[in-house]
Amino acid sequence: MTPWHRIAQFAGLALVASACSMSAAVRKTPMASAVLRVPADLPNQRLFDCAESSIATLSETSSSWPKVTREDSAQGILESGDFPEANRSGFRLRLERPPGASQAKLALKGAGAYFVDLGVDQAMQDLKTALDRCVATQPL
Structure with a gap:
């Protein structure tokens, strides 16, 4: 093997290695x-x-909407779809509301394969609309 082939092989391996580490650093789950x-x-x-x-x-x-996986009324926390996990596909909700508070904080993650945005902003709007409607109606 000529020296040029070795240099080309080494450069190719270095490029592949750096690309793998770059993609790991850039990953971020889309959130709203x-x-x-x-x-x-x-x-x-x-x-x-x-x-x-x-x-x-x-x-x-x-x-893409998984079921509730954590519910703690006393602490005021509800989560769906293993919210804390980093590498999960689908929408995952975390709702926080201290008992007696007049507002609830909503955090929504929405990632597909390779952290592709599943439309998390629209999903948050849809969720808020559904929640507003439900909260406004009296329970049966």
């Missing part, structure tokens, strides 16, 4: 956040029921 106004006297369990039914409704039109 919002604040949802809720009545201060609304129990967290009612808000969580609304979140669960909203997710179920949205999952009828998109399989």
